[in-house]
Each structure stands twice: as structure tokens, then as C-alpha cells.
Amino acid sequence: MNYNELIIRDLLDKNVTSSKELASVKRSFAKENKIDCPSNIALLREYHSLVNKKRIKKNSEIEKLLITRPVRSLSGVVNVSVLTKPYDCPGECIYCPKETNIPKSYLSGEPAVERAKKLKYDPYLQVKNRIESLELGGHPTDKIELRLIGGNWSSYTKKYKEWFVKRCFEACNDKKDRTLKLSQRRNEKAKHRIVGISFETRPDFINQKEIDEMLLLGATKIEIGVQSLYDNVLTMNKRGHGVKETIKATKLLKNAGFKVAYQMMLNLPGSNPQKDIEMFKELFSNPSFKPDYLKIYPCALVKEAPLYNLYLKGEYKPYNREILIETINEIKKYIPIYVRIERIIRDIPSPLIVEGGAKSSNLRQFIDSQKICKCIRCREIKDIKNEEVFLFKEEYEASDGKEIFLSFEDKNRKNIYSILRLRITNSDTALIREVHVYGQATQISKKGSQHKGLGMLMVKEAEKIANKKRIAVISGVGVRDYYRKKLGYRLSKTYMIKTF
Ligand code: SF4
Numbered sequence: 001m002n003y004n005e006l007i008i009r010d011l012l013d014k015n016v017t018s019s020k021e022l023a024s025v026k027r028s029f030a031k032e033n034k035i036d037c038p039s040n041i042a043l044l045r046e047y048h049s050l051v052n053k054k055r056i057k058k059n060s061e062i063e064k065l066l067i068t069r070p071v072r073s074l075s076g077v078v079n080v081s082v083l084t085k086p087y088d089c090p091g092e093c094i095y096c097p098k099e100t101n102i103p104k105s106y107l108s109g110e111p112a113v114e115r116a117k118k119l120k121y122d123p124y125l126q127v128k129n130r131i132e133s134l135e136l137g138g139h140p141t142d143k144i145e146l147r148l149i150g151g152n153w154s155s156y157t158k159k160y161k162e163w164f165v166k167r168c169f170e171a172c173n174d175k176k177d178r179t180l181k182l183s184q185r186r187n188e189k190a191k192h193r194i195v196g197i198s199f200e201t202r203p204d205f206i207n208q209k210e211i212d213e214m215l216l217l218g219a220t221k222i223e224i225g226v227q228s229l230y231d232n233v234l235t236m237n238k239r240g241h242g243v244k245e246t247i248k249a250t251k252l253l254k255n256a257g258f259k260v261a262y263q264m265m266l267n268l269p270g271s272n273p274q275k276d277i278e279m280f281k282e283l284f285s286n287p288s289f290k291p292d293y294l295k296i297y298p299c300a301l302v303k304e305a306p307l308y309n310l311y312l313k314g315e316y317k318p319y320n321r322e323i324l325i326e327t328i329n330e331i332k333k334y335i336p337i338y339v340r341i342e343r344i345i346r347d348i349p350s351p352l353i354v355e356g357g358a359k360s361s362n363l364r365q366f367i368d369s370q371k372i373c374k375c376i377r378c379r380e381i382k383d384i385k386n387e388e389v390f391l392f393k394e395e396y397e398a399s400d401g402k403e404i405f406l407s408f409e410d411k412n413r414k415n416i417y418s419i420l421r422l423r424i425t426n427s428d429t430a431l432i433r434e435v436h437v438y439g440q441a442t443q444i445s446k447k448g449s450q451h452k453g454l455g456m457l458m459v460k461e462a463e464k465i466a467n468k469k470r471i472a473v474i475s476g477v478g479v480r481d482y483y484r485k486k487l488g489y490r491l492s493k494t495y496m497i498k499t500f
């Protein structure tokens with residue numbers, strides 16, 4: 001039986017009647033079998049062939065479903081990861097794998113890497129391809145969040161970075177332009193709008209010049225490899241920077257309006273489970289840190305990294321599965337509600353990992369399934385719910401400023417519908433660092449009027465709370481028009497601004 005036949009049979013067994021269910025069956029099947037999501041056309045062809053051979057009965061529901069073009073939602077944001085070309089990062093981190101023709105810190109066999117390698121790391125083709133396969137899978141592609149990955153973004157030349165980002169915009173615009181600025185302008189009204197861009201870099205590469213450059217490229221979120229809050233652990237792992245660089249970078253990034261994501265590593269040489277847990281307590285009690293997003297990666301022991309030699313000499317041993325799960329579960333208790341854990345455990349195929357808990361292939365699913373976390377990701381709504389929502393406000397000190405986290409949630413704070421991050425410092429401009437509405441919000445607003453325009457309501461509330469001369473929003477290029485038309489903001493350099 002081929003894959004398409006299996007999917008058709010599954011659809012019939014499950015009595016699937018909506019395109020949403022159809023997309024979900026296709027997605028989970030593709031994931032399970034590590035294949036690309038089949039198109040509705042291919043499935044329809046298979047269906048007709050099975051009916052003709054009398055192997056299945058005619059089913060008009062399924063037929064209709066496969067014929068209908070996927071509904072394009074206006075509010076679902078999809079992530080598109082694009083890898084930069086292999087380039088030697090000047091860092092010497094001992095756990096970092098180095099392979100020929102693969103960007104440092106990545107490994108062949110990782111799904112995103114394999115996709116990029118096939119396309120010779122061409123940004124245009126990577127974006128085009130991804131959009132196509134998302135569309136085939138029935139996902140909306142109107143709003144795209146671009147993740148530019150592949151080692152240390154700041155190590156590439158300015159020329160390469162500009163070209164790379166411009167080609168991504170051109171892929172979304174389906175049109176070439178003379179300059180990046182023109183591509184961005186065109187994207188404001190394009191079919192596939194880039195609503196956010198994130199870069200991965202190191203804390204010691206963050207300075208005002210780098211920040212200005214990232215703003216011009218259209219970045220909205222910066223992921224920094226913090227890895228540890230212990231200087232001795234950082235030294236032992238040859239990170240080449242200390243904790244003070246992280247503190248400085250965090251403040252500079254937040255003051256520029258960026259969302260700040262930290263990549264943290266567990267199980268590094270020099271640490272232990274207790275130290276790892278203490279580190280997370282410190283992360284959210286010390287105002288110098290308090291990131292908005294988190295990726296928690298246990299150190300993965302691979303043969304391609306210098307750490308392997310320490311392991312062979314018996315000087316390093318990774319935690320086993322039980323210890324790893326216990327440590328992560330304990331850490332989860334300290335995650336505040338304004339943080340979104342984006343990922344725990346990296347997507348490294350298990351055969352590439354030599355030993356340790358990170359090797360067990362279902363570990364991520366297991367950890368994710370234990371709903372003991374109050375982070376945003378664990379609570380953001382995915383389906384339409386008809387319930388009343390309330391506006392919540394959290395305040396906390398961070399990097400010499402005040403952060404106000406607004407959110408619309410149900411009364412028990414189990415479901416989160418939208419969030420806004422407002423930053424107030426002694427400057428006369430307040431910053432809106434993030435506005436995010438989760439789920440299929442356009443559909444929500446049709447169903448229950450109480451959910452109408454949550455994003456707009458939050459921005460109005462933030463304007464009131466800020467009570468400043470000016471508000472600046474770091475908005476993705478593709479959202480500028482929304483601020484302009486719906487909220488009366490205007491573009492000033494790379495921010496959307498409103499003066500009061
Ligand atoms: S900075 Fe990142 S890419 Fe560079 S060596 Fe360290 S882990 Fe690898």
C-alpha cells in the first residue's frame with residue numbers, strides 16, 4: 001500500500017469532514033513517516049484510482065474536501081526557517097559540531113539542514129519551497145515569520161546578510177527589486193507578508209552598530225546563545241564570552257524593542273542538575289536577564305564536536321534520560337507566564353548522538369506531553385473556543401526598565417488569546433516589543449464578538465498605560481500597514497510611531 005492510499009483510508013476511517021481535520025491527518029502522517037505533506041491533488045488522484053479499482057467505496061464528503069482549495073486564513077502565522085551558507089564561526093565552543101558543507105553548530109540529518117542543503121542554501125529557493133509545501137499542506141501563508149538560522153548571523157559579511165534577507169523578501173513578493181528597502185516596501189502589501197524576522201547570534205556580537213543593522217534588515221526578534229549563567233562553565237566550554245556580555249546584550253536589544261530569546265544549555269561540562277536548576281531560578285529572579293523566549297537544549301554529545309574527546313577520556317558524561325526529565329520538569333516550575341518556551345531538545349536525529357538522555361528519540365514528545373508549565377506556548381489557544389476573555393496585566397523590572405505584559409486570557413488563565421509586551425524606560429518613548437494574537441483569530445471575531453480585535457484593544461490599552469509623548473512599535477514589515485491604517489501610526493526609520 002502506498003502512503004497516499006494509507007492516508008485516504010485513514011481519512012475514511014476517521015470520517016473526516018473538515019479541511020482542518022484533513023490538514024491535521026496529512027501533517028501527522030507526514031511527520032510520522034518523515035515524508036513531505038502530500039497535496040490534495042495527489043490524494044484526489046489516489047482516491048479516484050481506488051474507487052475505480054473498487055478497493056474503496058465512493059465517498060462524496062472526502063471528494064468535496066479534496067477538491068476544495070485549502071481555506072487561507074488571514075491570521076495564522078507560519079514559521080519559515082532559512083539556513084545561511086556554511087561559514088566558519090570564529091567561536092570555539094567545545095560542544096559545537098563542525099561538518100564540511102554544513103553551517104557550524106548544525107548537523108547533516110537535521111530536517112531543516114537537509115532541506116537547505118538540497119537547495120544549496122539559496123534563500124530564495126528555500127523560502128519559495130517552504131511556502132509551496134505549506135500551501136500544499138493546507139496552511140495559511142499570508143503571514144510569515146522568518147527564522148534565519150545557521151550558526152552565528154553576526155559573523156557573516158554585511159553584503160551577504162543584506163543579499164540574503166533581500167532574496168527572502170523577493171521570494172515572498174514574487175518580484176525582484178533594486179534595493180532591500182524597495183523589497184520591504186513591496187512586502188507591506190504582498191500576498192506573503194513577512195510579519196517578523198529573527199536572527200541567531202552571540203551576546204558578545206551585540207552592540208549598537210549591529211543592532212542598527214539588524215533593524216534595517218527588518219529583524220524583530222533576536223535569539224542569543226547565552227547557554228549558561230556561570231562564568232566558569234562558559235570558560236570551560238570555550239564560549240569566548242561571559243555573563244556580563246549577556247546582560248549588556250539583553251539591555252541593548254530590549255531598548256531597541258526586540259523580543260529577546262535565550263538559548264540555554266543544560267548538562268554542559270562544569271554544570272550539574274542542581275546548578276542547572278539554580279540557573280533558571282536566577283534567570284527569572286534577576287532583572288538583568290528575564291528573556292521573552294526560551295530554547296532549552298541539553299548538551300548533545302556528538303562525534304563531530306571537540307567535547308567527544310573529553311568524553312572518551314572519561315571527563316564528561318551526559319545525564320541519562322531520568323535525570324534529564326527530572327531536571328527539565330523542575331526547571332519548568334520557575335518559568336513565568338510571560339515567557340514562551342519555544343523548544344526543549346534540539347532536532348538532532350538520535351543516531352547522531354553518542355550517549356545520554358538527549359539520545360532517546362521520543363524524549364521531546366514525552367516532555368511536551370507533561371503539561372506542567374505555565375509558559376505561553378502551553379496555554380496559547382489553537383482552536384476556536386467560545387468563552388469570555390479577560391485582560392490581565394503583569395509588571396516586572398527588567399534591564400533597567402519596566403516591562404508590562406498584557407494578555408487576554410480566560411478567567412482561569414488556562415487559555416491565552418493574545419499578548420502584548422510594553423517597555424517603559426526613562427526615555428520619552430515607550431516601546432511595544434510584541435503584539436501577538438494566537439489561533440485563528442479572524443474566525444474567532446466572527447463567532448464571538450467578545451474576541452473582536454484583541455490586538456487593537458491591547459495596543460489602545462498600552463498607549464494609555466505608557467502615558468508617554470511617543471510610542472514606537474517594532475513591527476515586522478508585513479504588519480506596518482495594519483498599524484498605519486487601523487491605529488494611526490506612521491513609519492519613522494524602522495519603527496511605527498505614534499505621537500501624543
Ligand atoms: S558560537 Fe555557536 S556556531 Fe559558533 S562555535 Fe559556538 S556554538 Fe558553534
Ligand SMILES: [Zn+2]
Pocket residue numbers: 341373374375376377378
Ligand atoms: Zn510551557
